[in-house]
Amino acid sequence: MEKINLEAIQKAFNTLQTVKDTFSKKGWFPATSGNLSVRVKDPPLEKNQSIIAITSSGKDKSIHTPEDYILVNMDGSLVLPSNLKPSAETLIHTSIYQHIPNCQAVFHVHTIPNNLISELYADQGKVTFINHEIIKAFDIWKEDASITIPIVENYFSIPKLAEEISNVIQPEVPGVLIRNHGIYVWGDSDFTAKRHLEAFEFLFEYQMNMYFLKKFK
């Protein structure tokens, strides 16, 4: 811990606060759901010694308190002793950082569109979006672009859920849907992870609306 730079920690906490505020205003943290993490940027640390700043468990994410964030190691353990509990889903975050080499931020939200799409396409284990301009937000620049996001079952056991997510992770698709639960997204910066999340949510909302429009046409 002596090696860890306080400025880097403060910067990580500030980033989480800004993202938390933005998503909260969109209504993306209903009933204390959702969690966020960023890698604490500390160049002297080796990759496997990295630490992350993550939201504490069970907090109302529409308000700010000094207890909102906590530091954890890549095995999910606390960096410093604390009475605070890190997110119950910390192991999902650490597993994503370990599988995606340049991952700097992981965001998780529960929304009605991501829950409905995850249920609608659960049997296929994935959902594909084709020919949407917003696919460029995933850095996919080609004619007839498409993106396919995997869907996993909502296992009660977090280690099992983390393992299932890591089994379907594809580096070129920065997200995984969990059936009737929510979405995990990541990026090589908090800016990129936010852009990915907004693009996925746009596609889910579009698909959901299109589904109903076609039904009642």
Ligand SMILES: CSC[C@@H](O)[C@@H](O)C(=O)COP(=O)(O)O
């Ligand atoms: C209140 S339901 C949501 C939780 O069970 C969980 O899925 C979640 O997203 C938030 O858990 P948390 O421990 O606060 O990070």
Ligand SMILES: [Zn+2]
């Ligand atoms: Zn959740």
